[in-house]
Amino acid sequence: YESYKKIISYGSAGNGPAYFKVWYKNGQIKEFGNTKDSRVEAQGRTDVLDWAINKVEDRFGNAINFNYSENNATGEHIPTLIEYTGSTITFNYVPAKQPQNYFIGGSILNNSKLLESVSVKQGDKQNTYYLKYEFKNSTSTALVSQIQRCTSKCMKPTTFKWTESSTGFKPLKYNIPAAAGYLRDTGWQMQLADVNGDGLADAIGQFMGQSTANGIRLAVMLSKGDGTFGPAAQTMPSADGYIRDAGWAMQMADIDGDGLADSVGLFIGTDTDVGIRLAPIIANYNHSHLEKITNGLGHVTKLTYTPLTDKSIFKKSAGSQYPVKDTQPAVYVVSKVEQDNGI
DSSP: OTTEEEEEEESOBTTBOSEEEEEETTSOEEEESOSTTTEEEOTTSSSEEEEOEEEEEOTTSOEEEEEEEEETTTTEEEEEEEEETTEEEEEEEEEEEEEEEEEETTEEEEEEEEEEEEEEEETTEEEEEEEEEEEOTTOOOEEEEEEEEESSSBOOOEEEEEEEOOSSOOOOOOOOOOOTTTTSSTTEEEEEEOSSSSSSOEEEEEEEOSSTTTOEEEEEEOBOSSSOBOOOEEEEOOOSSSSSSTTEEEEEEOOSSSSSOEEEEEEOOSSSOOOOOOOOOOOOOOOEEEEEEEOTTOOEEEEEEEETTSTTTOOOOTTOOOOOOSSOOSOEEEEEEEEOOOO
């Protein structure tokens, strides 16, 4: 946000502005949605779904213009042409093997085309970059496998190698034995939540009694980050006054904004009482990682990934406000890049 100094909206389209202009501190002026093809309306509506960039102008008046193809009936919007100082960049497409549809606010977004090539023309010179794709069995996503630059002759292509993570869960690897004294009794429920702020999902056992004599008990097993947990430790005795009565349920949620999962007692009344329900969100993503890039000269670039929960990547400091979820999805970051000289 420190790069610009002024944003102004103009006109109206549906329930919002027609377009925007942004003035930057370096003298650039950018326009968003100031042409019919860059103002993307939601399918079957006049409301603007997206204001795509249509022009970039520098302090000397030199401009880059962006052109698009829009099909409002199908909800598809793709770039087709970029023009600047007598040069052009043209995007060429072919029908996708597996079109993809998405919905936002009841309107469809469609992706039925694949980028086949990009042509760059400067005067009487033209370079065309051709793309090839591969398709994994478990996903309809097209992955770029090769890019080749051609003029009057074609250079050796740059290739991309992908690895694919499997969908679902691995077979049982560890078995946590029943803890003596608690966690093994009837009435205990298990949840997963990060209670100590290290980014790992800990196992929490909660016992809710069926009468005021039972009360509640809470036991925590901290995750070691390798699929196992530490020994169970009872961390909260029976509560007094309330929460201990029959009918209360327990959930884990960050209610004070410190990024740590708190234990919350919930009561859903059947009479005049009012209660709430909280539910954790558990994500299991199936995604591909770019593993290797080989250019036309044989130079190889390899990428190594590390889970975002690895302590070498992220370590919470005391009092941090980092938003930690109850369970960590399969998010990875690049931890190492290796390059050779092609020999």
